[in-house]
Amino acid sequence: MAGDSRVLMDHNMETGVTPAQVKKLPKHLREAQISTERTHLISEPVRKPRQRYVQKDGKCNVHHGNVQETYRYLSDLFTTLVDLRWRFSLLIFTLVYVINWLFFGFLWWLIALIRGDLVHADEEGWTPCVENLNSFVSAFLFSIETETTIGYGYRVITERCPEGIILLLVQAILGSIVNAIMVGCMFVKISQPKNRAETLMFSHNAVISVRDNKMCLMFRVGDLRNSHIVEASIRAKLIRSQQTKEGEFIPLNQTDINIGFDTGDDRLFLVSPLIISHEINEKSPFWEMSMAQMEKEEFEIVVILEGMVEATGFSVKTQKAALQESSGSWCAGGG
Structure with a gap:
């Protein structure tokens, strides 16, 4: 065994060339003779599949990270609202109207509180700013009726309330602006031919x-x-x-x-x-x-x-x- 210095290979590829003889062989014959079992077992590394630049739904597989100037999205607020997903668009649509109604409802309630309408509402001869407005809930309902032009007729602003008349004008104008923006966003979003x-x-x-x-x-x-x-x-x-x-x-x-x-x-x-x-x-x-x-x-x-x-x-x-x-x-x- 000590004198036999043959290189043992796979049982189908046994060779009788000793290491000393191998060194004397040409390079291409040495590479052909000394093919170990390990070299046959090594295969090319499996490449990971390339990640798509465009996904199967047509959207670009790109994420904008580390964006520091996020205020630029607010400078183009209309496009930002249109690009939002439907769940967020409907949430913002609802929140904008509810917050707007609550804000003006609070102002109507504040006017009634300052004028004393909440205290003297049941007194005869007392002319309130808004008739039948006796709580914050009724002020909130009056705000909704005013902005949506429902006009139930139960709560009516009187002519002896100049601050109420001014607030009515402001709510009518701002309500029209809110309607134009929100309805416009929803119309553009619905009409997109995606x-x-x-x-x-x-x-x-x-x-x-x-x-x-x-x-x-x-x-x-x-x-x-x-x-x-x-x-x-x-x-x-x-x-x-x-x-x-x-x-x-x-x-x-x-x-x-x-x-x-x-x-x-x-x-x-x-x-x-x-x-x-x-x-x-x-x-x-x-x-x-x-x-x-x-x-x-x-x-x-x-x-x-x-x-x-x-x-x-x-x-x-x-x-x-x-x-x-x-x-x-x-x-x-x-x-």
Whole structure:
């Protein structure tokens, strides 16, 4: 056993070359001879799936963190209210009206308290500011009736109360402003044609194939509704990490994919399903990629379709993202 210095390998790969003999062999033969069992068991590390830049529901998977100038959201309050989720929009809608009614109800109750209407309400010959207003609850109800113009007629402001007349004018004006803002926000939010994008369909896979003797990246898009999308246009972006010649690393570099904007083919007459094609030529970002490189590259193709709804005239936009799953095929998702 001491004289036998053979290297024991897998039982199917036993070799009779000693270490001294191995050193004399050429490099490529040494690498072929000394293949240990461990080297055969090592496999390429499994890459984690790339996180989508655009989620399957069409929303961008980007979170804005460390935003210090949050006051800028309040400078564009209308857009901020429109962009909120429905649960928060309805909550704010309710709170604004309730707080407004409570505030003016408190002012009506305060006037009645200062004038002494709450104490002398039952005395004959006493003219209150608001008839039949004898508590905060009745003042709150009068505030609601005034601002919503219900007009039950039980509580009525009298002409001998100038401060009440001024408060009535202020509440009428501010109430109209609140109605304009809140109803306007709800109308814009309801009229947004987000659901219209649900009937704009993209093919599940984008493929690379030969078309007219040219290598092309192709996918299909179609509209399920009978009402057409007017002025429909389509564009595509390639999103991947890139390192510049100066060494700068750009994690989400966006590159335009030509799908006809130089020839006008990006303007669609979307009556029947159409095949959108991108020619892979010298100007294409895929020109220098081989099929093997495409399998290793981590990139995402985002397709954006825009247009106007024929029935309403509102603009609509839908976007899809394609991630590579297999050789020459990309799985699409988005909304």
